[in-house]
Amino acid sequence: MNVFYSLNARKLKQGILILVISFFTALFIFTGSLSALPVFSTDDGPKAIYKGDKGISLTFNVGWGDEKAEPILEKLKDQGVQSATFFLSGAWAERHPDIVEKINKQGYEIGSLGYAYSDYSEMEDAKVRQDILKAQEVFEKLNIKDVTLLRMPTGHFDKRVLSIADKLGFTVVHWSINSQDWTNPGAEQIIKNVSAAKKGDIVLLHASDSAKQTEKSLPEIVKVLKSKGEFKSVSEMIANGKTKTTLVP
Template structure:
């Protein structure tokens, strides 16, 4: 006996639309989760640091603006914080050599945040290399030549980024605690985001002009972390003082 299933055109279109929509939704969820993976490494290859074993590392990204960096440096000086890592874009550093000089004079570590604001996962290898080389040149002109750390400008990176960074002699640095200060959620929310910090965490903060509440939140951030008995160190010091954690890129 033969059986036949008859579907009209309208019904078939609905089924196809449902399948396509489900696939598209699953893909978006997958990509969002991939972007939020805190750190990556390749099997038996270069790695990205996102967490240490002890102490705490405050890191500040600066990509643009000339209003927020100085107040943040003022707070760090007033609160007697002598160790932090600033990831600076080469373009910003060229425009603000005075602030770069102050960061160095206060004893803080400098890492590279690329040159321009490029998403390394969406450009070709040659463009990544050009961006990093341009940043190196910019810092070299400012007499800052022994930079060993980089952070992907948008926070997104992949296996290619890790391999290219390794060829340049760089270690890619991510973070384990995101303050989300760039969204300006309010001082209380920034403090709540950082309050979960524990020994070995690398904290992401910003000193670009888009982060309008960071300087105001910083004194209480420092007080809270000191209250937990955490010592402030640079990322390089954290790496040197213990094993850095990483995860595999899939």
């Protein structure tokens, strides 16, 4: 009889151990999937958009340099891409008003990267507001009207920063496809990274001088993505309100 109880106790302990291991394994996988998600929102507060429901949006961050932006504009024109969104830092726009004008004249949407390309998640509230508004002043001086899209300069943000942006009237835009072009992994790898895009995706690219291989990658990127959907600006993609977000951990 003692042997019977001993065996059952052992099985019970093994069962509990398996359940505990399964729970923590599932928790680890779930937490890992959250950290891999590129955007965040609060339960009932301001949200960051990372995906729409129609078309594909090519977005370009521009923070510094004067060599890559214009050739990329030419490539987009040559490839017949009429809709794209450029997120510009105010400091860069201030130094390159002629390029900003070209972006605007080609009909591309302009969003804000803030002014000084700083990490908002590490800044005090007042400093975040100051940086966002300083960039807005630059755009207004350059006659770029209705800049309502904001991308966090370094991609880092939290509930606090989302709330600040929302109160200033901005929609925060992240991305669902990261080209990793700023790491200069080679044109083939950039194309491969972007080729995963499908309907509704917002693609992150760069037109700063640090991204040396983006221009070379563009013709094939455009060719591949054209077969998957029409190119849209971010505003066009989110116009009907059908967007995707996820929770802040």
